[in-house]
Every structure is written in C-alpha cells, then in structure tokens.
Amino acid sequence: MDGVQHYYAREVQALAERYESVNFETVHRGVLNLLPSPPGRAIDIGAGTGRDATALSRLGFDVVAVEPVYELREVAQRLHAEAPVTWVADALPGLAQLAGPFDLLLLSAVWMHLDEAERGQAMQRLHELTAPGGRLVITLRHGPPPGDRHMFDVPAEETLMLAEHCGFQVVHVGAGPDQLGRDEVHWSTLMLQKGMS
Numbered sequence: 001m002d003g004v005q006h007y008y009a010r011e012v013q014a015l016a017e018r019y020e021s022v023n024f025e026t027v028h029r030g031v032l033n034l035l036p037s038p039p040g041r042a043i044d045i046g047a048g049t050g051r052d053a054t055a056l057s058r059l060g061f062d063v064v065a066v067e068p069v070y071e072l073r074e075v076a077q078r079l080h081a082e083a084p085v086t087w088v089a090d091a092l093p094g095l096a097q098l099a100g101p102f103d104l105l106l107l108s109a110v111w112m113h114l115d116e117a118e119r120g121q122a123m124q125r126l127h128e129l130t131a132p133g134g135r136l137v138i139t140l141r142h143g144p145p146p147g148d149r150h151m152f153d154v155p156a157e158e159t160l161m162l163a164e165h166c167g168f169q170v171v172h173v174g175a176g177p178d179q180l181g182r183d184e185v186h187w188s189t190l191m192l193q194k195g196m197s
Helices: 002-010 012-020 051-059 070-079 116-129 156-166
Strands: 041-045 062-066 085-088 102-107 130-142 168-177 186-194
Touching: 002 012, 002 070, 012 070, 041 051, 051 062, 051 085, 051 102, 070 085, 102 116, 116 130, 116 156, 130 156, 130 168, 156 168, 156 186
Parallel strands: 041 062, 041 102, 062 085, 102 130
Antiparallel strands: 130 186, 168 186
C-alpha cells in the first residue's frame, strides 16, 4: 500500500478536482435506497477528499472518515470544513485505530488496491466492525490496472464469496459505467449485510 499512498500524495490536487467533480448521489445511486436509515454510525474507508463522508453526514449519520494519505486528509478538511466528520489516519487491511460497531461501512474505489491475502484479512476486519444488521458497500473497479500504482481487477464473484465466507449476506449487486468517462473502466457495486445474531 505504500506505493499507492505515495501516488495519491503526489497527485492530490488533480485527484481532488476529479473526485469532487462527481457527486455522492451520482456515484452511489444504485444503493441509495438500500442504505440504513439515519441516525447511526457510518464509516467511509479510504475517504479521499471527503465527498462521500460529507454526504453521509448531511444524511444524518455520525461519520468517521478513514484516510491514510495525509495530503488527502488535509485537502478534505479544507474542502469540507463545515462537515461534522471525524478524520482518522488508518488503512486496510488492519484498521487498527478503529472501534466498531458501525451501521454503514463504505469502501468506494478502495478494494482494488488490496492483494489477495490483504482482501481476506480486510473482509474479516470489516465484519468485526459491522453492527448486527449493518450494511457494507464496496465498489469494484474493472478494467486494465494502471502501471503506476498497486492495483488489481478484482472480480465481483470473488468478493461476494469472500464476504459470504466471513458471514455477510448479499443484499445487492449492481454494475455501471465509469462516472469519469473512461471507456476502458467499469464498476460493480456490492451491498452486504451482517446477520442479526
């Protein structure tokens, strides 16, 4: 993950413009009606410039935003200074600084940076952090990984099998084009739920 974080730190200004050019409702429209009802605790893991964390706080959630890259956290807190979001420096797969449970967990454009071993560790940790009945949303990037950072094209089927193995139930599987207009990239959106027991 160090190489990934170096890339995001170096490209922070360009990335901030790109991320903020598309709103939360557009990116996540396939699952908006499936989100838990606020109030509740929500966490945005790999929160980047804070777009989604801020939107979740507007919806009425008590939001924690996790972002390992200092430069992105700095930009996020400047762009969204008014948002009542708690920022934490932490990263998958361990998320050692966090204490659950959370009613909603969001991983938008993050899972692709984890290798196979890390994905197994991360899914187990996400299950631990999820409240009974809580929901986890993961977006998966599909298409040729860029050569300048650590990235994988992770199949939705693999992620669903891993989630079910860790104790999640599948609520929704969706697919759509890239919101930034890249023809070679498309996305899957998975919503998972932890059992009540």
